Amino acid sequence: MPPVKKIVTWLLVIFMLYAIFTSPGDAANIAGSAWDVVANGVTNVGSFFDSLIARG
Incomplete structure (x- = not known):
């Protein structure tokens, strides 16, 4: 079987x-x-974790 990942890349x-x-x-x-x-x-992930920390 040929290396499919290499061919697709x-x-x-x-x-x-x-x-x-x-x-x-x-x-x-x-x-x-x-x-x-x-x-x-x-940015949104950072804002999410900032809001989690602020509530604690």
């Missing part, structure tokens, strides 16, 4: 490079949106 890398080279503006917008989602998630 290479396909994903190739697709990302293709997306960046064909439309760099759209790729940058997607990356910025993904970063915003991650940053907001971390």
Whole structure:
């Protein structure tokens, strides 16, 4: 059986490079949106734990 994880990873890398080279503006917008989602998630988790500590 071929290493499926390695094949999928290479396909994903190739697709990302293709997306960046064909439309760099759209790729940058997607990356910025993904970063915003991650940053907001971390902020919300921090706020959740801060509120738990404040109630104790």
